[in-house]
Each structure stands twice: as structure tokens, then as C-alpha cells.
Amino acid sequence: MKLEEIGFYSLSDERVLNTSGTSQMKRCEMIITEYCNFRCPYCRGLKADIYGKRKIKELSFKEIKHNIDLWCLNEPLENIRFSGGEPTLHKSIVGIVKYAKHKGIKRIAISTNGSNKIELYKQLIDAGCNDFSISLDACCSADGDIMSGKIGSWEKVVENIKEISKLTYVTVGVVLTPENIDKTIETIRFAHKLGVADIRIISAAQWNEPIPRLNEVETEIKDAHPILKYRINNFMNGRNVRGISEKDSNKCALVLDDSVIAGDYHFPCVIYMREKGEPIGKVSEAMRKERIEWFKEHDSFKDEICREMCLDVCRDYNNKYRELCLK
Numbered sequence: 354m355k356l357e358e359i360g361f362y363s364l365s366d367e368r369v370l371n372t373s374g375t376s377q378m379k380r381c382e383m384i385i386t387e388y389c390n391f392r393c394p395y396c397r398g399l400k401a402d403i404y405g406k407r408k409i410k411e412l413s414f415k416e417i418k419h420n421i422d423l424w425c426l427n428e429p430l431e432n433i434r435f436s437g438g439e440p441t442l443h444k445s446i447v448g449i450v451k452y453a454k455h456k457g458i459k460r461i462a463i464s465t466n467g468s469n470k471i472e473l474y475k476q477l478i479d480a481g482c483n484d485f486s487i488s489l490d491a492c493c494s495a496d497g498d499i500m501s502g503k504i505g506s507w508e509k510v511v512e513n514i515k516e517i518s519k520l521t522y523v524t525v526g527v528v529l530t531p532e533n534i535d536k537t538i539e540t541i542r543f544a545h546k547l548g549v550a551d552i553r554i555i556s557a558a559q560w561n562e563p564i565p566r567l568n569e570v571e572t573e574i575k576d577a578h579p580i581l582k583y584r585i586n587n588f589m590n591g592r593n594v595r596g597i598s599e600k601d602s603n604k605c606a607l608v609l610d611d612s613v614i615a616g617d618y619h620f621p622c623v624i625y626m627r628e629k630g631e632p633i634g635k636v637s638e639a640m641r642k643e644r645i646e647w648f649k650e651h652d653s654f655k656d657e658i659c660r661e662m663c664l665d666v667c668r669d670y671n672n673k674y675r676e677l678c679l680k
Contacts, residue, residue: 370677389466
């Protein structure tokens, strides 16, 4: 299988073949704020010390621009994602996107709960954002409000998904837990009708169980959404979203040209950061060198977070690196 067939536009066989410690940075994610207006039951927040002694738990506009500059030292970064918390709550979010566009970054993504004003999302699109990942964990308002922890939020999110999908690339993320697993198929069907580009189903980290009934998803829905189709096929073949097996590579090649910044630190990946793993180091011009050293020394089989939580798409990328580059 070619990585291009999975559906994640930042991944490709060509990227694998050309990755190195000096190649162009391909994809980076920045956690720009810890604040959020939702209280999703599966969200556990960030490491307590990630912002040091700061009273305000977010990066300043100046720090964000500095981080972008570090990622674009030699040539423009190709893909960037702003996350949180809820990144649209950052007062400088429009200026942040404009700056990323100014630096020549092609794909500018925002992970959002979709609850802000539609006017802001349109401003972000005008500023250069061309990818929104929006949470949609239910197919009805009663369940949606429970999953977001905020009454009255679901209907607004749904309307925003419809409108934003008319304007740019939108994927919805469906996090599955024992509370909403029984309506997985209905949620997938509902999301499909909203006109989104793709649907990413994933079991919550605290639960991480197989997802039943996926054989009921219609072929036309799977064919319309490559990431959904990829993940359903994985489940149907006994591969869970999370975790690596002894057949998988024990080296994480993604760390070579991918990065995650949260607070004052850079991490191997966003999953590692979310699971409160230790950072590779502090944000500085030495980040790339530190990431190369981490790659050389790190054994994913011996790391509990990697062994239990590594995502299927990351496994496939690292296996492809082993196949093409570690002969």
C-alpha cells in the first residue's frame, strides 16, 4: 500500500524516501493555548509543568511567530497545524494564520471544536487557513452536549461544519468511548451528510477497544472518505487504531521532519505529548539536532507510550521507512 492511499495529505512514499536530518520540515503542530470552552470527558489536558511558572497557559503571538520561524529556518515548512485547548480562543489566531501564510506554508490547519462564530472561521479562511479538523462525537444534540460537556453546543457545531465544508477542506474527528460507541454507525452516516471531506474515527486513549459494527458502513460512504475507509479496513483486519506489534518498526522516522511544540518544549508527536510523555527538549535552534539524536537512540518497543498508543497511520509510515530506507 502506498502512503498516498491512506488519505492523510502530509504522508507519502516520496516523503519517506527524502526524509533526513536536513530535509525540509514537512508537518508541525503547535499547541497555542491550553484554554477551552468545552469539557470533553476523554480530554485530560496537558502536563502541569508544560508552561513552567507562567500564569497564562498559552503561547504569546511573539512566541508563536518565533516557533514558526524556527521551523522555517532553511525553507518554508510545508504543513502546519494549530491546536489547543481550543485554538480559536487565542486572541491573535487570525494574525497567527496570516503569519504562517506569509512564511510560505502551503497547508495551514486548525483543530477546533467548531463552536466559535462562523464569521471567525471565515476570517481564518480568508487569512490562509485551508484545513479544519472539527470534533463531532455524536449524531444528536443530547449525546453531543454530553460528549462536549457544554449544553447547547452541538447544533451550533453542526451548522458550522456544514458552512465551513462549503468553503474549504474539513475533516471531523469522532472519538469513541463506552458512552457513544453504540451510535458509531449513525454518527458516521450523519457526518457524511454534512459534506465533510473525511471522517476520522478513533477510540479514546483511556478505552482503546475495537469498534463494532463497522461492516455496516455503506460502500459509498467509505469510498467518499479515504481516511475512514483506511481505518475501517484496519479494524476489520484486526488492527486497532493504537499500539504497535512486534511486526512493526521500532524506529520513529516521523520525528525527523515532523515536530510538536507545547509550552516551552518540543515532543516526538502529539500523541506522546497528550499522554504526558517527556519532551525531547526545549524549543530552540537545536531542536532538529535533538530530534535526530532521539531518533537514533529511541526504541519504540521499550517505550510504553509508543508501544500502547502509537497510531495506525504512524505505524504504517514508520514501517514504510523501514522498507524503503533501512535495507
